[in-house]
Amino acid sequence: MSEITPELVRHLGVLARIQLTDEEVDRLTGELDVIVDNIAKVSQVATPDVPATSHPVPLENVFRPDVVSETLTLEQALQNAPDAADGRFRVTAIMGEEQ
Amino acid sequence: MSDLTRLSAAALADALAKGEVSSVDATRAHLDRIAAVDGDVHAFLHVSDHALDVAADIDRRRAAGEELGPLAGVPLAIKDVLVTTDMPSTSGSRILEGYMSPFDATVVARSRAAGLVPLGKTNMDEFAMGSSTEHSAYGPTHNPWDLERVPGGSGGGSAAAVAAFEAPLALGSDTGGSIRQPAHLTGTVGVKPTYGGVSRYGAIALASSLDQVGPVTRSVLDAGLLHDVIGGHDHRDSTSLTDVWPSFAEAARSGARGDVLKGLRVGVVRELPDSGFQAGVSESFRASLALLEANGAEIVEISAPHFEYGVAAYYLILPAEASSNLAKFDSVRFGMRVTPHANSTVEDVMAATREAGFGDEVKRRIILGTYALSAGYYDAYYGSAQKVRTLIQRDFDAAFGTVDVIATPSAPTTAFRLGERVDDPLQMYLNDVTTIPANLAGVPGISIPSGLAEEDGLPVGIQFLAPVREDARLYRVGAALEALLEDAWGGPLLDRAPALTTRGGVS
Amino acid sequence: MAKAPLMDFDKALELFEPVLGFEVHVELNTATKMFSTAPNSFGRPANTDLAPVDLGLPGSLPVVNEQAVRYSISLGLALGCQIAPSSRFARKNYFYPDLGKNYQISQYDEPIAFEGSVTVELEDGTEVVVPIERAHMEEDAGKLTHVGGATGRIQGAEYSLVDYNRAGVPLVEIVTKPIYGAEHRAPEIAKAYVQTIRDIVLALDISDAKMERGNLRCDANVSLRPRGQEKLGTRTETKNVNSMRSVERAVRYEIQRQAAILASGGTIRQETRHWHEDTGTTSPGRPKSDADDYRYFPEPDLLPVVPAPELIEELRAALPEAPPARRRRLKAEWGFTDLEFQDVANNGLLAEVAATIEAGASPTAARKWWTGEITRLANVAGREASDLIAPADVAAVQALVDAGTLNDKLARQVLEGVIAGEGGPQEVVDARGLAVVSDDGALIAAIDEALKAQPDVLEKIRDGKVQAAGAVIGAVMKAMRGQADAARVRELVLERAAQL
Ligand SMILES: [Mg+2]
Numbered sequence A: 001m002s003e004i005t006p007e008l009v010r011h012l013g014v015l016a017r018i019q020l021t022d023e024e025v026d027r028l029t030g031e032l033d034v035i036v037d038n039i040a041k042v043s044q045v046a047t048p049d050v051p052a053t054s055h056p057v058p059l060e061n062v063f064r065p066d067v068v069s070e071t072l073t074l075e076q077a078l079q080n081a082p083d084a085a086d087g088r089f090r091v092t093a094i095m096g097e098e099q
Numbered sequence B: 001m002s003d004l005t006r007l008s009a010a011a012l013a014d015a016l017a018k019g020e021v022s023s024v025d026a027t028r029a030h031l032d033r034i035a036a037v038d039g040d041v042h043a044f045l046h047v048s049d050h051a052l053d054v055a056a057d058i059d060r061r062r063a064a065g066e067e068l069g070p071l072a073g074v075p076l077a078i079k080d081v082l083v084t085t086d087m088p089s090t091s092g093s094r095i096l097e098g099y100m101s102p103f104d105a106t107v108v109a110r111s112r113a114a115g116l117v118p119l120g121k122t123n124m125d126e127f128a129m130g131s132s133t134e135h136s137a138y139g140p141t142h143n144p145w146d147l148e149r150v151p152g153g154s155g156g157g158s159a160a161a162v163a164a165f166e167a168p169l170a171l172g173s174d175t176g177g178s179i180r181q182p183a184h185l186t187g188t189v190g191v192k193p194t195y196g197g198v199s200r201y202g203a204i205a206l207a208s209s210l211d212q213v214g215p216v217t218r219s220v221l222d223a224g225l226l227h228d229v230i231g232g233h234d235h236r237d238s239t240s241l242t243d244v245w246p247s248f249a250e251a252a253r254s255g256a257r258g259d260v261l262k263g264l265r266v267g268v269v270r271e272l273p274d275s276g277f278q279a280g281v282s283e284s285f286r287a288s289l290a291l292l293e294a295n296g297a298e299i300v301e302i303s304a305p306h307f308e309y310g311v312a313a314y315y316l317i318l319p320a321e322a323s324s325n326l327a328k329f330d331s332v333r334f335g336m337r338v339t340p341h342a343n344s345t346v347e348d349v350m351a352a353t354r355e356a357g358f359g360d361e362v363k364r365r366i367i368l369g370t371y372a373l374s375a376g377y378y379d380a381y382y383g384s385a386q387k388v389r390t391l392i393q394r395d396f397d398a399a400f401g402t403v404d405v406i407a408t409p410s411a412p413t414t415a416f417r418l419g420e421r422v423d424d425p426l427q428m429y430l431n432d433v434t435t436i437p438a439n440l441a442g443v444p445g446i447s448i449p450s451g452l453a454e455e456d457g458l459p460v461g462i463q464f465l466a467p468v469r470e471d472a473r474l475y476r477v478g479a480a481l482e483a484l485l486e487d488a489w490g491g492p493l494l495d496r497a498p499a500l501t502t503r504g505g506v507s
Numbered sequence C: 001m002a003k004a005p006l007m008d009f010d011k012a013l014e015l016f017e018p019v020l021g022f023e024v025h026v027e028l029n030t031a032t033k034m035f036s037t038a039p040n041s042f043g044r045p046a047n048t049d050l051a052p053v054d055l056g057l058p059g060s061l062p063v064v065n066e067q068a069v070r071y072s073i074s075l076g077l078a079l080g081c082q083i084a085p086s087s088r089f090a091r092k093n094y095f096y097p098d099l100g101k102n103y104q105i106s107q108y109d110e111p112i113a114f115e116g117s118v119t120v121e122l123e124d125g126t127e128v129v130v131p132i133e134r135a136h137m138e139e140d141a142g143k144l145t146h147v148g149g150a151t152g153r154i155q156g157a158e159y160s161l162v163d164y165n166r167a168g169v170p171l172v173e174i175v176t177k178p179i180y181g182a183e184h185r186a187p188e189i190a191k192a193y194v195q196t197i198r199d200i201v202l203a204l205d206i207s208d209a210k211m212e213r214g215n216l217r218c219d220a221n222v223s224l225r226p227r228g229q230e231k232l233g234t235r236t237e238t239k240n241v242n243s244m245r246s247v248e249r250a251v252r253y254e255i256q257r258q259a260a261i262l263a264s265g266g267t268i269r270q271e272t273r274h275w276h277e278d279t280g281t282t283s284p285g286r287p288k289s290d291a292d293d294y295r296y297f298p299e300p301d302l303l304p305v306v307p308a309p310e311l312i313e314e315l316r317a318a319l320p321e322a323p324p325a326r327r328r329r330l331k332a333e334w335g336f337t338d339l340e341f342q343d344v345a346n347n348g349l350l351a352e353v354a355a356t357i358e359a360g361a362s363p364t365a366a367r368k369w370w371t372g373e374i375t376r377l378a379n380v381a382g383r384e385a386s387d388l389i390a391p392a393d394v395a396a397v398q399a400l401v402d403a404g405t406l407n408d409k410l411a412r413q414v415l416e417g418v419i420a421g422e423g424g425p426q427e428v429v430d431a432r433g434l435a436v437v438s439d440d441g442a443l444i445a446a447i448d449e450a451l452k453a454q455p456d457v458l459e460k461i462r463d464g465k466v467q468a469a470g471a472v473i474g475a476v477m478k479a480m481r482g483q484a485d486a487a488r489v490r491e492l493v494l495e496r497a498a499q500l
């Protein structure tokens, strides 16, 4: 059995910025437990000698030249904003600090 | 002219080129069809207001003698995962309701440039997470073969649209089978190109290292025609391949002549669990193999010992990447905003918005992905899953050392009933066992109809897989088998689909 | 907030050994952003220099700026680092409204440069080697403005406004290894280190390096351990230190603050702290916690960076001299005494003086302006001298002095005008009407007037007591309201004395 607990699920909800309800926490705890037990099998064959693949078709050094093009207008930038003021996106008060 | 909606894209394109029909007529016929049947099918989330204007412009340009592309004037349905400047793009999610993109996805821009006429945006599982389109925030799509059943997912809308003759062509996206599995369930053709073969720019990302955009059609040739329009290098997508691709339409045409089957080595995966497959699916698959063999192909058993770890690896990689890709939906720059109470901090607002804006399946996968990436679990889960990818690639490499293509049933069962599996995420996930390896390894895959399952009369598809960059091989082989099958059937499989009653359209 | 008790600095050093570490972020001066084709700009109207990926718009994708990679390699080489044969980008996941995607594309386990060192020179010429752990590429975040509340700071604000123009600006983050043995020179080493990084990036011409604008930002890590203890103490990370002088002050402050806590039996919280320029103190920020689970993973939208060995060698060959060698060469070229040179170097003005000389000023004049009047004005304004005025403008002022258009006093007024944003030197001269009076007729009339008023002076000059002319010169300068060339006045006074 995996180590999925309601506390862990709640913590994951904080990390993922989703305000899970108690009911959701309970349900997800059960579901994730089953899923994690099933997916944990990847470690059976993932031995240290096997390299990881992060891109299915390997490429490298994909760059673009340092030339300005394709920018958004201010109107385009703000067109979907839930709230804006002074040409900027407006959000409610922030707790904490910049990283 | 007979019913324009029954024509293949290739036939319609011919008629347009010859001036026998106008794009306006073709477009109107499809809009009428949508109005007539989409109330039941619900393939579309949005129908374009200006499709007829676009069509009229194509007609004008053709009349003026302008050199137009082979598909100019042909209508196109667009999966809502692709952003469009003239229609909302929601990816099937409440959190993006009404979102208007300031730019077109590259595949959309190329389709427009080729003169295709966008009809509307098709329904999908929210953020492409699902195999049934029941996870759309805007209600499920129904399978045109049986409205009580799912059309598959996540691209159920695109598959149902072409199966219901609401569009001759559609664009889809395939992260773990979302083009091929709906093709299987709806009796249509779907292609997942080689990873990097088609630009992902403007495809709302689910899992960046797995996502590929591809064609959804009723014939292999039509898929090749559309692939020729949307494929090729795009400098806006760093993972886009710079290869010069052959014409896939040409590959389909040459394949239809059947020569490709002589001496073709077709691999069948020993480890795929026959037991988990519906009887009619296995029977149809074996019948197709027999037909291939009868026409000169050699069936070779191959071993892919790591495919069985594919689903597990997939359900680590996908949620991990998705948890990060979907972090941008936070109510700051776009999308829905929920302010829970008067003194809410921005943290509260983000968390409440994401709670209200995401459906259960999306939340489940974000939480799972967050877990898979979090400190202390990364190596055991995400890191291991990336190693499984290597092992699956090695399985493919070894197999393609002895065979030209691999064949599998496209999915384990025929279309299941709406609501039947929605509460069983694990069962739902296992649905993708045949399609997932291609996404993990980046190889191309095609699903074409192979027949109807005897027990329920529902469509079954056969999948072919080819080595990376060998998409053309799939078009040749797929078209060859398609020709043989349609010969045997006396016409396309979809001719046998029940007629939809024309009532309750969309406004 | 109550002021933290501080321990006397020398006393703190008696009891504890400070261990330092720095994370310096350098904004690269590329034309476009790290991952988008939007301009890398400063001071433009909010949200006008954006491409879709800078806002994290659905469907947008990043593409790496090749110039930023080249700059990063050059910087890595200049830091004496090895360049990774293959490095890659990673996503650092955390939610914050200044991040368009709620992850920062950075580098994690495979940075582009690692294992280097820089030699920094202290005020007395002592050289200290600072070990570099890594330098990695990443993107900057947008800018938040907090509105409402008493201070305009984040605490108590009613709402915040976000401008993403800075989002995606290319950064290189340079991370040192722990710096041991700094002892009482810790604050001085901190400042010298940041100065050296600044000299390096300016010599490479890869950053505007204006600390005030945030082109160069330093986070200073300080921990103390009791004398004789092996184990490192808990460290704090002081952020927002945006001048070289502040780096020195912040490190000194943290040593004194931590020593006071430890000596009274308290413990140091592992936390970020914010430097407040106005009060010269740090205040606690967010404690480090498991919320700092950034869930790094390889960025799937980007591919590995595998620089060709030839590219690395090409960039290595093009490197400017290392800072110590450069200092020795400049000192010899400029003919400065030890003291004069240190005056320039310790004020972080090597690049400015060099650029001013390049623009035509003599070494002596360039040094005089930068370490004198400009530094004085900077201190008054609480800003960095280098941020006040461009070297070319300083050279232009000196050229006006050399041409006799300005005297020293007027030149200072011109500098003030340029710094106040009134335009270039010539514009300020014109607008303020600041040229010296070069009309000998007017000067002679004023001299005759002054001599008449002080008849004894004429007598003294005739007796050979030339220094008595000073009184008359002073009177004439006053009559001309400073707008005269004192040397010319002196010549004319002596001429008139002989004639009269
Ligand atoms: Mg850092």
Ligand SMILES: [Zn+2]
Pocket (backbone or CB within 6 Å): C025, C138, C173
């Ligand atoms: Zn950083």
